[in-house]
Amino acid sequence: MITIRRARPEDVQEIIALANSVFRPPDSGLSPSMGMQYPLFLSEQNAQNLFIAEDNGRIVAHNGTMPGTILVNGHPISMSSMGSVCTHPDYRGQGIGTRVLMSVLDSLREEGIGLLAISGGRGLYTRNGAAHTAGYLNFTIASESYATEDSLFADLRDVYSVAYSEYCEEAVSTIADEMAALYQAESVRYLRTGREFPILLKAAPGAQKCPPDRLIAMCSIGKSAAAYTIGYRQEDDVLRVVEYAGDRLAVGFLVHRMLSDKAVQKLSLDVPTYDRQLAAYLEACGFKGSSRPYASTFMVTNASALWNQVRPIIEERLSECGAALSLNQLPVNCNEGQELLHFLFDAHQRKTYGQPWDSVLPIPLPWVNGLNFI
Numbered sequence: 001m002i003t004i005r006r007a008r009p010e011d012v013q014e015i016i017a018l019a020n021s022v023f024r025p026p027d028s029g030l031s032p033s034m035g036m037q038y039p040l041f042l043s044e045q046n047a048q049n050l051f052i053a054e055d056n057g058r059i060v061a062h063n064g065t066m067p068g069t070i071l072v073n074g075h076p077i078s079m080s081s082m083g084s085v086c087t088h089p090d091y092r093g094q095g096i097g098t099r100v101l102m103s104v105l106d107s108l109r110e111e112g113i114g115l116l117a118i119s120g121g122r123g124l125y126t127r128n129g130a131a132h133t134a135g136y137l138n139f140t141i142a143s144e145s146y147a148t149e150d151s152l153f154a155d156l157r158d159v160y161s162v163a164y165s166e167y168c169e170e171a172v173s174t175i176a177d178e179m180a181a182l183y184q185a186e187s188v189r190y191l192r193t194g195r196e197f198p199i200l201l202k203a204a205p206g207a208q209k210c211p212p213d214r215l216i217a218m219c220s221i222g223k224s225a226a227a228y229t230i231g232y233r234q235e236d237d238v239l240r241v242v243e244y245a246g247d248r249l250a251v252g253f254l255v256h257r258m259l260s261d262k263a264v265q266k267l268s269l270d271v272p273t274y275d276r277q278l279a280a281y282l283e284a285c286g287f288k289g290s291s292r293p294y295a296s297t298f299m300v301t302n303a304s305a306l307w308n309q310v311r312p313i314i315e316e317r318l319s320e321c322g323a324a325l326s327l328n329q330l331p332v333n334c335n336e337g338q339e340l341l342h343f344l345f346d347a348h349q350r351k352t353y354g355q356p357w358d359s360v361l362p363i364p365l366p367w368v369n370g371l372n373f374i
C-alpha cells in the first residue's frame with residue numbers, strides 16, 4: 001500500500017538516491033550529484049519539508065520544498081521553492097505524484113506560505129494552479145560578432161577593473177563576502193545569508209554537469225566591488241550567466257570584457273523583465289534580447305497570507321500615484337489563485353486591469369535560476 005508522509009532526517013539519503021536515479025541516471029553520463037548540488041534543500045535539516053510516497057517501506061516518490069523569503073524593494077514575501085519532484089518509473093501514472101503534490105500544497109497552506117515557485121511547468125503543476133508569470137530577455141552574444149571598440153562600454157576601461165576566478169574554494173572564499181554584499185543590495189532578490197552564499201556558490205545548483213566549469217567575474221571601481229557575474233560553461237561552449245548583481249553599468253562592462261578578452265566565445269545572459277536598466281545598456285550596444293517566460297512556474301498557495309504580505313508594496317506604490325487601496329474595488333477575485341497570481345505578478349503576457357493597477361503592478365519576482373535554483 002502506498003502511504004504519503006513527511007520525510008525524517010534518516011530518509012534523506014534514500015530520497016537523494018531516488019532523485020539521482022531519475023535526474024542523473026547512470027546512462028546519462030551525469031554524475032550522481034543531486035545531494036551535492038542541493039545541499040540546503042536535500043538535507044536532514046530540511047527533511048520536514050520533503051514529502052515522500054512509500055511502498056512497504058521503500059521510497060517511490062518525492063516532492064520537496066525549501067522555505068524561503070523574497071524581498072521586493074525591502075518588503076518580505078514568504079515563498080517556498082519546489083524541486084526534485086520524481087516518481088520511480090515503475091510507479092508512474094498511478095496518481096502518486098499528484099497525491100504527494102497535494103500533501104505538499106496542504107502543508108504550505110496550513111503553514112501560511114502564500115507563494116510557491118516550481119522548477120518546471122508540467123501539467124501536474126498547471127492543472128493544480130501553477131502558471132508562468134514572470135518573463136525575461138535572453139541575450140546570446142558571440143564574441144566574433146561583437147564590435148568591441150565601438151561599444152559604449154569601451155570608454156569605461158579606465159574606470160573599472162575586472163578579475164576572473166575559475167572556481168576553487170580558496171579563491172572564492174576571498175571574494176564570497178563581497179559577492180554576498182552585492183547580492184544583498186539587490187532590490188529584487190531572495191533573502192540569502194552570508195553563510196549560505198559560499199555553500200550555494202560551491203554547490204552550483206542548476207548546472208548541467210557537476211562539477212561545472214565556472215567562470216566568476218568581478219568588476220571593481222578602485223577598491224570597491226561594483227558587480228559580479230557567475231557563469232557556467234556549457235558543453236556547446238556557451239557561457240551561461242546564471243546570476244549577476246551590482247551596478248548595472250558594471251555588469252554590462254563585465255559582459256563587454258568577457259567577450260573582448262576572448263575569455264568567452266559565446267555568452268548567454270538572462271535579464272528579468274523588471275531589470276530595464278541592464279536591458280537598456282545592452283540594447284544601446286546593439287544587442288537584441290529575445291523575450292521568454294521563466295522556465296519555472298508560480299502558484300498561490302495561501303491567498304490571504306500572500307495578500308497580507310503584498311499589501312504594503314501595493315499601498316506604497318498607490319500612495320505615489322495619490323490613490324488609496326480599496327479592497328472592494330479589486331478587478332480580480334482574490335480567492336482564485338491563478339487570477340490573483342496573474343494580477344499581482346504577471347510580467348510576461350500581462351492583461352490590462354485599468355488604473356491604478358496598470359501603473360502599480362506587476363510586482364517583480366526574482367530570477368529563479370541563480371544560486372537559489374531548486
Ligand SMILES: CC(C)(COP(=O)(O)OP(=O)(O)OC[C@H]1O[C@@H](n2cnc3c(N)ncnc32)[C@H](O)[C@@H]1OP(=O)(O)O)[C@@H](O)C(=O)NCCC(=O)NCCS
Pocket residue numbers: 022061084085086087088091092093094095096097098099119120121122123124
Ligand atoms: C512528473 C512525475 C513526477 C509524475 O509522477 P506520477 O506519479 O506519474 O504522477 P501522476 O500519476 O499523479 O500523474 C502522471 C500522469 O498520470 C495521470 N494519472 C493521474 N492519476 C492517475 C491514475 N489514478 N491512473 C492513471 N493515470 C493517472 C495524470 O493525468 C498524469 O498525466 P500528465 O502527463 O498529464 O501529468 C513523473 O513522471 C516523473 O518522475 N518524471 C520524471 C522526473 C520529472 O520530470 N519531474 C518533474 C520535474 S519538473
